[in-house]
Structures are given as C-alpha cells and as structure tokens.
Amino acid sequence: MLKGRYLVLIEDDTLMGSSLVQRLELEGATVTWLRQVVRGIAAVRTPRRPVDAVICDIRLPDGTGEDIFSAVSRSMAPPPFLFITGQGEIDQAVRLLRAGAADYLTKPFDLPTFLQRLSLVMRPDVANDMPPQAGISLLARQVDSLVLAAARHDMPVLIRGQRGLGKARLARRIHELSDRRLAPLVTIDVFRDESGERAIAAALDAASEGTLFVNGIGRLDPAAQRRLMAAIGQVDVRVIGTCGTRIDEKIAAGRFRSDLHCALVANEIVVPPLSQRIEDAVWLAGQMFQAFGPRRQTRLKGLSELALAAIRDHDWPGNGREVRSRLLRAIDAARGEWIYPADLFPEFNLDDREVLTLADARERAERRQILKVLAQTGGQIGEAARLLKVSRTTLWEKMQKLGI
Structure with missing residues (x-):
C-alpha cells in the first residue's frame, strides 16, 4: 500500500514514533522522523524528495503541529x-481541517485504522511515472508533483518564480492534464497583449468551461484585477496566473489586490531558480541539444565533459532562457565535433577578461559548491554540512556571507 511513498513523521514520543516508523517501513514507505517544530518545517519545505504525506503530532516540545x-x-x-x-x-x-489539513486521528488508535486513514489522504502516486517537466532534481520533481496535484482540482493556481523558468509551460500542462483539457485554454500575456478590464472580460467569455491563463498577473491594472476577482468562483473558468518573486511588494504598495492574491496563493507552485538546482541546468542543456543539434548541417557528437563542468560552475541568472540562448549559439559556433566551454561562454575568450584576487575566486568557488550541494540535498542544511565536512554553524555563516 505504501511502497515507494515518502512520508515525514513529526512526533516527539519515542515509543509511538518508533512504532509508527517500524510499521510504515514494513509497508514499504521511506520515513523521515523528526521530533521538533523547527526541523519539521525544514523537512517539509525542502524535502529530500516530494512528500506524499506528513504525519504530525499537534503537541510538540517547541511548539505545535x-x-x-x-x-x-x-x-x-x-x-x-x-x-x-x-x-x-x-x-x-x-480548526486545522478548516485551514486545509487532510485529516486527524485521536489517541489512542490502532495501526490498521491509522494506515487506512493515511491511505485516504495521500494523493495518487503518478509523478514518478511521468517524464520530468521541470527537471530531474528533487526540487524539480516536487514542482512536477504540485503540477499534477493542481491538475486534479479546479481551484485557481499561482505559479511563482523568476523569468526563464518555464512557468507558462507548466500552466499549459496543468490545463492539458485537467478535466477542462477539451475546452479552450485562453492566454493573456500581460507583457505583450492588451490586458485591461475589457480584455479580461473577453478572455473569460472565450475560455468558458476551460482555462484562462494570465502570464504576468501581477502587472494587471486595478480595473482588470477587479474584473478577474469578480469572476473567480462565479464563472465556469479555471484561472491560472504567473508572477515574479516580488508580488508581496506590490501587495504592500497597494498595486495588487490582496484578496485576489489570497484566492490564487492557496494553490501556489514556487519554481526554484536554476542556481539552486544545477543538475537541472545540465539536464536542460542535454534536452535542448537533442532538439536543436540535428538542425546543424555538420552533426555534433554532443557536449564535452569540460562543457558540462562549465555548466555546473555557472549560476544561470537567466535560468532556462539563458541555457537556450547559450546552447543555440554554441551549436552554431562549435568548430569541432564537440561543444566546449568557450562555445557556451564566449566571454572566456576575451583578452581583457576580469582578473580576480585569490580571495574573490575562492568565494565564488565556495558559493558555487554550496549551491550545488544544497540542490543535491533538497535544501537540507544539516546534510549539506555533512557532505561539505563543515559544521552546520560554519555552513550557515558562509551562506549569510555569500548571500545564499
């Protein structure tokens, strides 16, 4: 019943915790057992892999569930x-059920009842059977799981992240996997299209029984926001919006409606930048090479090991768009059978390139390595510190110093 599932157990009672872990593992689940609020929050926010369910005691030593x-x-x-x-x-x-929790059990309870209730709250395990969309890292697979979960309900969705992360593609995927896939998907790109109140009203009519996707929803003018808010829950249209990372600042400044944000953020999908999941940059470059490489008249064998190392060392501030633009240039520029670092990063060839002090070079190298290991551990600072062979305090201080 639980084979392949990943569960987080937050329980400070040693006897109950060990009993639950033993039974859950016998059922085939992988369990992370924690005893404190602060560690429980970190384990759910930045998990080793997508979390299928959280089993949580309400009363804990340092707070509550x-x-x-x-x-x-x-x-x-x-x-x-x-x-x-x-x-x-x-x-x-x-009160927690009303806020969105799945279920609760009162003590004492028997294990068969516990397992039955747990199986009822867990989502279908389909993410691992689907090809990756956001990437192959644990963080990316969690995004894919949230996309699949959003496709199974009909509530508004907000996809949040930096530019160049494929947020529009994820919005289309939610529609294509949903029960509304046979109805229209109408897109308003606020960066390019007319997006005033009349445009929103026309788009809502055109998307009847389907999905209205608003790319850049945080840039809608007040009248358009008012029209969209009035439609949510009142018309038979599913709303999906995308925004950048500074939507909270717009709300605080009164430029975006807090009630519209609340309607959307209940089902928010946050897409982490490529700087936090470098293995996805490598994967994405490989996917794009397979797509674009054959278009070249003289065929290339692929990305050299040196090029892959350069990809891992780059921070990718432009995210997926930067990967695409650099790879397309490299395919055109490559003179041999393989793509090399200078094909991807022509700035390496500049005679007047920046000369770093050893201290600056060391800081950049440390920053890249810390980001790489944090991505591998899904943001688990303790595990990252173990792999980097430093104390948790030392790692935390370095992260603060390096702006991570």
Whole structure:
C-alpha cells in the first residue's frame, strides 16, 4: 500500500514514533522522523524528495503541529497533513481541517485504522511515472508533483518564480492534464497583449468551461484585477496566473489586490531558480541539444565533459532562457565535433577578461559548491554540512556571507 511513498513523521514520543516508523517501513514507505517544530518545517519545505504525506503530532516540545502547517502553507501548497491529537486538542484539529489539513486521528488508535486513514489522504502516486517537466532534481520533481496535484482540482493556481523558468509551460500542462483539457485554454500575456478590464472580460467569455491563463498577473491594472476577482468562483473558468518573486511588494504598495492574491496563493507552485538546482541546468542543456543539434548541417557528437563542468560552475541568472540562448549559439559556433566551454561562454575568450584576487575566486568557488550541494540535498542544511565536512554553524555563516 505504501511502497515507494515518502512520508515525514513529526512526533516527539519515542515509543509511538518508533512504532509508527517500524510499521510504515514494513509497508514499504521511506520515513523521515523528526521530533521538533523547527526541523519539521525544514523537512517539509525542502524535502529530500516530494512528500506524499506528513504525519504530525499537534503537541510538540517547541511548539505545535499547527505552527508547522501554518509555516509551510505560507510558502507552498502543503502536502497532505494527517494530525495526531489528544482528546483535549480536538478543537485545534478541527480548526486545522478548516485551514486545509487532510485529516486527524485521536489517541489512542490502532495501526490498521491509522494506515487506512493515511491511505485516504495521500494523493495518487503518478509523478514518478511521468517524464520530468521541470527537471530531474528533487526540487524539480516536487514542482512536477504540485503540477499534477493542481491538475486534479479546479481551484485557481499561482505559479511563482523568476523569468526563464518555464512557468507558462507548466500552466499549459496543468490545463492539458485537467478535466477542462477539451475546452479552450485562453492566454493573456500581460507583457505583450492588451490586458485591461475589457480584455479580461473577453478572455473569460472565450475560455468558458476551460482555462484562462494570465502570464504576468501581477502587472494587471486595478480595473482588470477587479474584473478577474469578480469572476473567480462565479464563472465556469479555471484561472491560472504567473508572477515574479516580488508580488508581496506590490501587495504592500497597494498595486495588487490582496484578496485576489489570497484566492490564487492557496494553490501556489514556487519554481526554484536554476542556481539552486544545477543538475537541472545540465539536464536542460542535454534536452535542448537533442532538439536543436540535428538542425546543424555538420552533426555534433554532443557536449564535452569540460562543457558540462562549465555548466555546473555557472549560476544561470537567466535560468532556462539563458541555457537556450547559450546552447543555440554554441551549436552554431562549435568548430569541432564537440561543444566546449568557450562555445557556451564566449566571454572566456576575451583578452581583457576580469582578473580576480585569490580571495574573490575562492568565494565564488565556495558559493558555487554550496549551491550545488544544497540542490543535491533538497535544501537540507544539516546534510549539506555533512557532505561539505563543515559544521552546520560554519555552513550557515558562509551562506549569510555569500548571500545564499
């Protein structure tokens, strides 16, 4: 029943925790067991792999399960939470259900009942059977899982992230996997199209029973925002919006409606930048080479090991768009059978290129390595510190110094 599932257990009672872990692992699940609020938040926010469910005690030594659920929900669409509660905490559990938690169990309970309730709250395990869309890293696969989850419901969705991360492609995928896929997908690109109140009204009519996708929703003018907010829940159209990373600043400045944001952010998908998942930059370059390489008259064998190393060392501030533009240039510029670093990064060839001090070069190298290991561990600072062979405190101080 639980084979291949990844579960996070947050329980401070040693006897109950060890009993649950033993049974869950016998059922085939992989379990991360934590005993504190602060570690529980980190394990759910930046997991080793997409989390299928969180089993969480309400009363913990340094806070409550509600603290964990609230903290996670502020930054992402949370995985299903199954809360464990005592008789005196039922009111709190009911409040959590109203806030979006999946279910709760009161102590004491028997293990067959626990397993049955757990199986009911978990989402279907389809992400691992689908080809990767956002990438192959743990963070990217979590994005893919959230996209699949969004396709199974009909609520508004907000896809948030920097430019060049394929947010529009993810929005189209949600529509294509949803029950509305046979109806129209109408797109308004605020960066290019007319996007005033009349344009929104016309798009809502055209998307009847389908999906309205607003690319750059944070740039809509007040009248268009008002028209869109009035339509949510009132017309038979599913709304998907994309925005950058500074939408909160627009809300604080009064340039974006807080009620519209609340309607969208309940099902938010945050796409991490490529700087946090360098292996996805390598994967993306490989995918693009397969697509664009055959167009060249003189066929190339592929990306050299030196080119792959250069890709891993680059921060990719332009994300996927930069990968595409650099690879297209490299395919045209390559003179041998392989693509080399100078084909991807022509700035390497400049005679007047920047000369770094040893201290600056060391800082850049340390920053790249820390980002690489954090991506490998899904943001787990403790595990990253172990791999880098430094203390957690040392790693944290370096991250602060290097702006990570």
